[in-house]
Amino acid sequence: MGVMEFFSPGVIAVLGSCVLFLFFRWKNLRGPPCIQGWVPWIGAGFEFGKAPLEFIEKARIKYGPIFTIFAMGKRMTFVTEEEGINVFLKSKHVDFELAVQNPVYNTAWIPKNVFFSLHEKLYVLMKGKMGTFSTHQFTGQLSEAFHEQLEDLGARGTVDLNDFVRHLLYPATVNTLFKKGLFPTDERKIKEFYQHFKTYDEGFEYGSQLPEWLLRNWSKSKRWLLTLFEKNIDEIKAHKSVAGHSRTLVQAVLDVVETESRQHSPNYGLLMLWASLANAAPIAFWTLAFVLAHPEVHKTVLEAISSVFGTTGKDKIKVSDDDLKKLLLIKWCVLEAIRLRAPGIITRKVVKPIKILSHTVPPGDLLMVSPFWLHRNPKYFLEPDSFKPERWKEANLDKNAFLDGFMAFGGGKFQCPGRIGTGEGGHDLCLVRFTLYIRWFALLEIQICIILVLYKYDCSLLDPLPKQSCLHLVGVPQPEGRCRIEYKQRT
DSSP states (O other): OOGGGGSOHHHHHHHHHHHHHHHHHHHHTOOOOEEOOSBTTTBTHHHHHHSHHHHHHHHHHHHOSEEEEEETTEEEEEEOSHHHHHHHHHOTTEEHHHHHHHHHHHHHOOOHHHHHHTHHHHHHHHHHHTTTSOGGGGHHHHHHHHHHHHHHHOSEEEEEHHHHHHHHHHHHHHHHHTOTTOSOOSHHHHHHHHHHHHHHHHTHHHHTTSOGGGOHHHHHHHHHHHHHHHHHHHHHHHOOOBTTBOSOHHHHHHHHHHHHOGGGHHHHHHHHHHHHHTTHHHHHHHHHHHHHHOHHHHHHHHHHHHHHHOSOSOSOOOOOHHHHHHTHHHHHHHHHHHHHTOOSOEEEEEOSOEEETTEEEOTTOEEEEOHHHHTTOTTTSSSTTSOOGGGGGGSBGGGTBOOTTOOSSOBTTBOOHHHHTOOTTGGGHHHHHHHHHHHHHHHHHHHHHHHHHHHHEEEEESSOOOOBOSSOOSSSOOBSSOOEEEEEEOO
């Protein structure tokens, strides 16, 4: 008896209809090309993990403007051209907070129920307060904080540039954003803070994804930082930072957090600490490294600083808003460094099927954009691998309008709705808004830091400009090798 004799003509017709239905549905909902490897669950994880930035660009060249990488049980769909990026930024069917909730729990122990219950309250706070918490209120504080750190450096020295900027930025940021005196002053405790934050920061990407028992040193540093906030959270909330500004944005956020769960205020404090330090220091590093590696740019920057403050390096100057407006070249240098050393990825989670070009991206996929590679697209940036601060003349920075194709803050064709406050995109903007506030603060402090360093010291590189590390995707890439500088007080 043949196999087909077990089935009646009616059953065969139904099965045939199902096959045709599934075929046409597959044809109409065809997903992007998928790189999935041969090993179940791990997929392309091993190859992707060796050099993820290079892997992304090779996949774009081979598969086109949209493709999926299956690795470690996750589907990551990358979009690299305008239509896909616009969907990433503006679609109501992709969600930022769903994409980051698990990493937030892993790195700061903020439970899912607390994280999501604070959506509405944080969103209302950010929507109402972003305009009143002006970053420019910090110019005087930051100038004073940087002068304190510069005095510790002495008249001359040789040091790794990464350590140099951390020595300046870490204390200034912590004492200004959180509480004067939170950053330790005892040499042993300073070293302890640096070591624990460095361990936490460098392991952040792994800690966001891997079980904690695999990362013992990282876990130990996370606990140390959480304990620091547990001991100081009440003083941070009570601290009066600037005359005329009774509540800082950090204090306002902590007030909202405590309406839901007082015990998790230290956890949000840790998250805010990482957001304020993790990218500011490497961007300051890269900006100074690029300027010092380009003699003509360096010369022009020094002439601009001297035209505003004079040529001596001994005066204890205060950088004002008006000074920053006269020194736009410094801001151009910072933005150009951000363009060249942008994060490897930013992510959203797909919650409903979305159509991009001829493909349908299914729910559950992580939708990815790589600012690092977008900023190297010659369609938007001529000579994309060159450090050219003058290209920022074309941007309308007075209105916070950046160059087309620049993804760090949103701008041009890729305007980020979280920055302009249109309310599009849902309540995921509460975290976007806070992140943008931190970015504006970081942009301000990096400019002031560079102005004061180059005003006080003659600096020169002792090593070639290092390449960026291609091992990490989250945050600004670190240098691949050492980069020493020699500094001497200007006379």
